[in-house]
Amino acid sequence: MRRILTGLLLALSLLVPGLPAATALVSPGPEERLDDPELEARARHLYRELRCVVCQSQSIDDSNAPLAADMRGVVRERLLAGDSNAQVKDWLQDRYGDYVLMMPPVQANTLALWLMPFLVLFGGGVAMIVFMRTQRSRMDRSDEDDADLAAALSDEEGLS
Amino acid sequence: MRRLLPFLPLALFAVMAIYFGLGLREDPSEIPSQLIDRELPEFDLPPIEGQAEGLSADDLAGQVSLLNVFGSWCPPCAIEHPMLMQISRAGTVPIYGIDWKDPPGAGAAWLERNGNPYARVGSDAEGHVAIDLGITGAPETFVIDRAGRVRYRHVGIIDESVWRETLLPLIRHLQEEGA
Numbered sequence: 001m002r003r004i005l006t007g008l009l010l011a012l013s014l015l016v017p018g019l020p021a022a023t024a025l026v027s028p029g030p031e032e033r034l035d036d037p038e039l040e041a042r043a044r045h046l047y048r049e050l051r052c053v054v055c056q057s058q059s060i061d062d063s064n065a066p067l068a069a070d071m072r073g074v075v076r077e078r079l080l081a082g083d084s085n086a087q088v089k090d091w092l093q094d095r096y097g098d099y100v101l102m103m104p105p106v107q108a109n110t111l112a113l114w115l116m117p118f119l120v121l122f123g124g125g126v127a128m129i130v131f132m133r134t135q136r137s138r139m140d141r142s143d144e145d146d147a148d149l150a151a152a153l154s155d156e157e158g159l160s
Numbered sequence: 161m162r163r164l165l166p167f168l169p170l171a172l173f174a175v176m177a178i179y180f181g182l183g184l185r186e187d188p189s190e191i192p193s194q195l196i197d198r199e200l201p202e203f204d205l206p207p208i209e210g211q212a213e214g215l216s217a218d219d220l221a222g223q224v225s226l227l228n229v230f231g232s233w234c235p236p237c238a239i240e241h242p243m244l245m246q247i248s249r250a251g252t253v254p255i256y257g258i259d260w261k262d263p264p265g266a267g268a269a270w271l272e273r274n275g276n277p278y279a280r281v282g283s284d285a286e287g288h289v290a291i292d293l294g295i296t297g298a299p300e301t302f303v304i305d306r307a308g309r310v311r312y313r314h315v316g317i318i319d320e321s322v323w324r325e326t327l328l329p330l331i332r333h334l335q336e337e338g339a
Contacts, residue, residue: 053191053296066261067296070287095294099191 032072039079046075046088051102059102194294195302195310200227203289205282208259209268215256215282220304224334226255226327227302228278229290232262232270234298240317241274247323248277253331257281260290260298303327305334 034040047061052068060068060075071092078088092100104110195201204216220227228244230237248255257278259267267283284290293302296315303312312330314322 067287067290070261070291073286074288074291095194095291096296097192097194097294 032069032076034076034079039076042085043072043076043079046079046085047072049089049102050075050092051100053096053100056099190315191294191296193302193310193313195313197309197311199307199309200302200304201289201292203282203292205258205284205289208262208271208281208283209265210272211268211281213280215258215280217308219280220256221308222306224253224306224331225279225304226253226331227258227304228255229258229260229293229295229298229300230267231260231298232266234260236317237299238274240299240319241277243318243320243323244277245275247318252328253335254279258289258293259283260295261285261287301327303330303334305337 034043044061048059050060050071052058052060052063052065052071054065054067055063058068060071074092075088078091083091089101098105098110104113106114200217200220202217205214207214226247230240244255247253255278257280259281262270262283262285264285267281271278271281282289293300299317301314301318302310303314305311311334312327314327318327
């Protein structure tokens with residue numbers, strides 16, 4: 001019961017704006033917002049595509065880590081300096097490598113990763129078709145066998 | 161051949177199990193440095209409180225040196241600190257420090273209390289230089305050669321065995337290389 005209550009309270013604190021708990025839990029805080037709404041939208045988009053390097057399963061949009069906050073700051077700085085989205089990503093990739101991108105780029109060392117699902121799908125499809133063909137031909141053959149048998153039987157009947 | 165076919169899934173499973181098993185042994189928190197064999201990025205940091213000189217990339221030129229990123233807020237740095245003091249006393253290699261994201265005065269007070277192993281310290285309060293260096297946490301240490309290129313990066317605490325087995329041989333090698 002107590003658990004449910006604290007859960008409810010926590011949910012409530014998230015809903016009510018201006019509550020200190022709420023501001024502490026939201027990662028790109030209001031103080032990080034850019035004035036230009038278009039730039040802010042691009043920044044938010046980029047946050048989601050960049051990985052937090054201390055907490056690697058999170059994007060810098062999700063993370064509360066101080067380094068993630070610094071990286072968001074850098075993204076905003078680059079945007080304000082007039083960089084394109086691709087340039088911002090290149091800038092960070094230059095420093096942190098491919099790891100900083102949430103989506104692995106298509107290149108020589110990630111080709112297997114990208115192609116594997118299609119290869120598996122293709123291989124599985126081919127295997128299924130081959131399997132179905134052999135089943136069918138086996139069935140056809142048994143049909144023929146049946147016909148032969150019936151013919152033989154009728155022949156026998158004719159003899160008698 | 162046909163009789164072996166039912167074992168194909170098992171064989172595939174075995175291959176994947178070994179592959180992923182080996183993958184589990186790698187430490188995913190260690191992101192390879194992009195700086196290896198590249199020139200140290202330009203930076204010019206202000207001094208920490210109470211010191212006259214800051215730290216710029218040019219200060220490291222012409223010698224083999226260590227560049228250590230620390231912070232007074234960082235517990236592993238406190239564990240590493242005595243080892244840095246020992247290296248500094250031995251005089252094998254100069255250590256340069258970057259005080260990362262410390263509030264004004266905190267880094268200086270911390271060095272005052274624990275001793276200062278650094279030839280020079282720069283204050284990176286905003287954490288910009290840290291991002292230029294691709295830092296993922298403190299402590300992190302770079303080995304810089306005479307030409308000002310990064311030759312090695314160590315993530316985490318330098319302890320006795322890291323120093324003796326990895327850093328010291330590398331530093332000796334680099335010092336002979338240019339001499």
